[in-house]
Amino acid sequence: MSKVYFVPWREDSDMVGKFRKMIIKSGILDNINKEDRVAIKLHVGEYKNPAHVHPLYLKELVSTLVEKGCEPFLTDTTTYYCGNRFSAVGMIKNAFYHGFSLANIGAPFIVADGLGSDEGFSVKVRAPLNEISIPNLFKEVDKMIVFSHCKGHALTAFGGSIKNVAMGCVTKKSKLAMHKFVNFCYDEDLCDGCDACKDVCDREIPTIKNGKRVLSLEKREDCMHCPGCMDVCKTGAIKLSELEKLEKVLPLAVEGLFNVIGKENIISINWGANIVEYCDCMPFPGKVIRKNTGIYLSEDIVAIDKAFLDDANKNTFMIDGRPDPEIQTIEGEKIGIGKMEY
Ligand code: SF4
Ligand code: SF4
Structure with missing residues (x-):
């Protein structure tokens, strides 16, 4: 059974302060050492879509890491499709517009796949995906914190930590390869x-x-x-x-990244707020489909997504013919990247 720490959402409460307390009291950052390079993987969101993680939560996380003497930085990869985040320069501007800047957060934003948006190395993963291309930057990090906004997704039904790593920590050619499973x-x-x-x-x-x-x-x-x-x-x-085929390959990509950084070096945070119909990659969020649940923290990427789906009710995400979002967690447990029981 895996541990998932949780702060329930209260509209009349200091959620940012509670989030900070949860991080400190959990002791989950004890494994992070002074001078560690800590990549905070977020989805900066498509320009003008406001339903991304609120920068204040990242600011609190960064300040706790800086107090420990670490070197945290924010990161994300450029997109395959031709939106505002297609190029590295566009991505940095987008991050700035959405509040993910050094001035706001206290940590710089670095594009993971480089200025050319294709700086990656090949990692063998299980069939049927077989291979993924991981940005070189991830070879250089000591620890990673996956900070995910929980929301709906037109193809995978739900986007949480598994999706954030699988699609968000690979280069363009692997994003294309995974989407083609649909x-x-x-x-x-x-x-x-x-x-x-x-x-x-x-x-x-x-x-x-x-x-x-x-x-x-x-x-x-x-x-x-x-x-x-x-x-x-x-x-x-x-x-x-056959949308579920895409969901099934997501954990395979996660396993590929775990083999590079080390499963024990990765922490996940799920931000269960602004739970909307569409992914942050769209230029609009769609309607709110579930009221805020809370904030989750775990060393287990499967357990944290399962905990959120249990609270939000997975049926919330099975709209417009979208598949069962739990396929991601079930397949993740099957290959050993985490446990469903928490
Ligand atoms: S399905 Fe293919 S052709 Fe159609 S919009 Fe998407 S990328 Fe373009
Ligand atoms: S009918 Fe459908 S497939 Fe044909 S051109 Fe129009 S949008 Fe494209």
């Missing part, structure tokens, strides 16, 4: 050539020829099987299926 179906007979999918794709992958959607041979491999096309297609010509 099955993309196109029924040409239903296509009326309306152009909507062509207009929505920021990678300009689809084109329309003879009144039908086509993908050029050169660009076909670049399609990440995202919900973009399906969401705008009014005829039902495009469907995504």
Whole structure:
């Protein structure tokens, strides 16, 4: 059984202060030594989506680490899709706009996958994923704290600590490889050539020829099987299926990172607030689907996601055909990255 520390959410309470007390009283940072380089992995959120972790919580975490004499820094990886966080420079600006700056937090923000956004090394992982590319930066850290905003996700139903590490601690090519586990179906007979999918794709992958959607041979491999096309297609010509396959590979990527940094060197924090319909990667949060639950802290990445899902009720996230979010934790336990019992 794993330990998960928890502060229930109270609107009339100093949650930032309670969070700090929980970190100190738990003793969970005792394993972090003076001068350790501590990567705090967060999702900085797409520009203008306010439903990311509030910077004040990171400020408190950073101040406790600085008091211990460590060198904490914030980090995240650039995106595969062409939004504001596609380039390293864009990512740094985005982090700044959302309050994740040295001035606000007391720790600098460093882009994990480098200025070229592809500085990674290959790590073998279990089939069917087989291999992931991990940013070089993660070879250099002593400890990692995974700070995750708990929210819904259009493909994986839920995003917590497992998702934050699996998709957020790999380079672009592994993000693409994982997304391709979702099955993309196109029924040409239903296509009326309306152009909507062509207009929505920021990678300009689809084109329309003879009144039908086509993908050029050169660009076909670049399609990440995202919900973009399906969401705008009014005829039902495009469907995504087998979403659970993506959920199942997430723990495999987590195991890959554990093999680099060391499972014992990673702590997770789940921020169960602003629990919205969509991931922080979208430019809007969607509606609030669950009232705030609280803040969770654990050395077990499976137990912490399970604890949140139990409190929030996993059915909250199974909307619009989204899969069972617990697949992530079940598969995680199967391969030994953590325990469901806490
Ligand atoms: S699913 Fe559509 S929007 Fe998404 S990458 Fe592929 S072509 Fe582009
Ligand atoms: S959005 Fe649907 S109907 Fe329109 S071009 Fe694309 S596949 Fe065809």
